Amino acid sequence: MQVSVTGRHVDVTEAMKQHVEDKISKLKRHFDHVTDIHVILTVEKLEQKAEATVQISGAVLFADDVQEDMYAAIDNMVDKLDRQIIKHKEKVQSHR
Template identity: 55%
Template sequence: MHINLSGHHVEITESLREYVHEKFSKLERHFDQINNVHVVLNVEKLQQKAEAKMNLNGRDIFAMSENTDMYAAIDALIDKLDRQVIKHKEKYTKH
């Protein structure tokens, strides 16, 4: 899995980069056919936004979350993506 990480109005520190890689590695446990992930971390006034677009085999998954803390926004993003990946895996195995 290849992760592209970019930031708008926020500096991507090494700790943020490691945190994102650690969280996305948990998604690979559920579904190992994740090709590419594009993650954008954004700051708008007091809101911290995290959004991600994942390329799976045959499908693209997008999720976005907002919070006042960037780490909490990343956690919520991973939860949303996890639910979508599990749903995609269930459909994929039925066929």
């Protein structure tokens, strides 16, 4: 699993990068076939935005979140991705 973190109008600190990688690592618990994750952190005036594109076998998932705190935006974005991955996994494994 390859994780890349990019910042727009913000310098991505080592602490931010480590927080993203720690949160993203929990996605691997639900689905092993995650190949590539690209995270973009953006600051626009008072809004902190975190968005991610995840490439998994059979689909490309996208989630984003806007908060006043960057770490809260990252947490909410990862929760959204987690729900999408679980839904995709159930869809792939259904034996209808």
